[in-house]
Amino acid sequence: MPSRIPVTSQRGLHPRLDQTVLRHWRTSWRQPIRDHSRRAFDSIEPLATRACALILDTGCGVGESTAHLARLHPDALVIGVDKSAHRLARSPKLPDNARLVRADLTDFWRLVRAAGWRLREHALYYPNPWPKPEHLGRRWHGHPVFPDLLALGGRLELRTNFEIYAREFARAIALTLSQHAEVVSLRADNPVTPFERKYAASGHDLYRVIVNLDS
Numbered sequence: 472m473p474s475r476i477p478v479t480s481q482r483g484l485h486p487r488l489d490q491t492v493l494r495h496w497r498t499s500w501r502q503p504i505r506d507h508s509r510r511a512f513d514s515i516e517p518l519a520t521r522a523c524a525l526i527l528d529t530g531c532g533v534g535e536s537t538a539h540l541a542r543l544h545p546d547a548l549v550i551g552v553d554k555s556a557h558r559l560a561r562s563p564k565l566p567d568n569a570r571l572v573r574a575d576l577t578d579f580w581r582l583v584r585a586a587g588w589r590l591r592e593h594a595l596y597y598p599n600p601w602p603k604p605e606h607l608g609r610r611w612h613g614h615p616v617f618p619d620l621l622a623l624g625g626r627l628e629l630r631t632n633f634e635i636y637a638r639e640f641a642r643a644i645a646l647t648l649s650q651h652a653e654v655v656s657l658r659a660d661n662p663v664t665p666f667e668r669k670y671a672a673s674g675h676d677l678y679r680v681i682v683n684l685d686s
């Protein structure tokens with residue numbers, strides 16, 4: 472069954488985008504870390520500390536993109552993180568340099584930051600779009616954890632089928648890091664995630680934003 476393009480009543484960038492992003496940028500978020508996220512982080516930390524390079528596949532779902540990234544970067548440890556045990560249980564066979572962990576990203580990113588890891592790459596492939604305007608705070612760039620995400624470094628790539636999400640994300644990068652991040656079209660001839668495959672098969676336009684967080 473074809474999937475639906477996110478439906479929103481927003482006509483463009485959210486009117487409260489700038490104030491929301493800047494408010495979070497100027498404060499630090501102190502919500503307690505959940506125990507299960509901390510255990511997940513502790514389980515992977517020894518391996519991560521020994522790795523010569525680290526890649527995070529954020530919201531990895533079933534981990535198909537984690538496997539893909541691990542094959543592309545055989546010298547790096549690729550960690551797929553998702554909160555859904557159900558999705559993680561359906562992972563394909565992973566290369567030796569890939570691991571999947573179940574954690575909440577809003578905790579995991581803060582733990583990674585506190586541990587001082589620096590990423591080579593950070594994949595944000597098809598985050599939940601949260602298209603209703605009242606859900607701005609659930610989009611990653613509207614969430615109080617956004618500054619922690621940006622602090623992890625590396626080449627960050629967002630992919631989405633919701634153009635407004637991509638444009639808001641790029642705007643949030645400009646506001647916080649004064650970097651120009653372009654929203655470009657993505658041709659998914661060889662999809663690397665189930666959502667990418669589903670959206671491409673349904674004829675959706677796909678968008679990507681790439682930022683170098685080390686510059």
Ligand SMILES: C[S@@+](CC[C@H](N)C(=O)[O-])C[C@H]1O[C@@H](n2cnc3c(N)ncnc32)[C@H](O)[C@@H]1O
Nearest residue numbers: 530531532553554555575576596597664665666
């Ligand atoms: C739309 S799916 C995309 C999955 C995968 N990247 C793909 O393209 O097939 C979004 C994923 O993000 C995960 N997710 C959403 N919020 C999360 C959070 N706070 N912590 C961890 N995972 C989260 C969901 O469980 C889901 O698997």
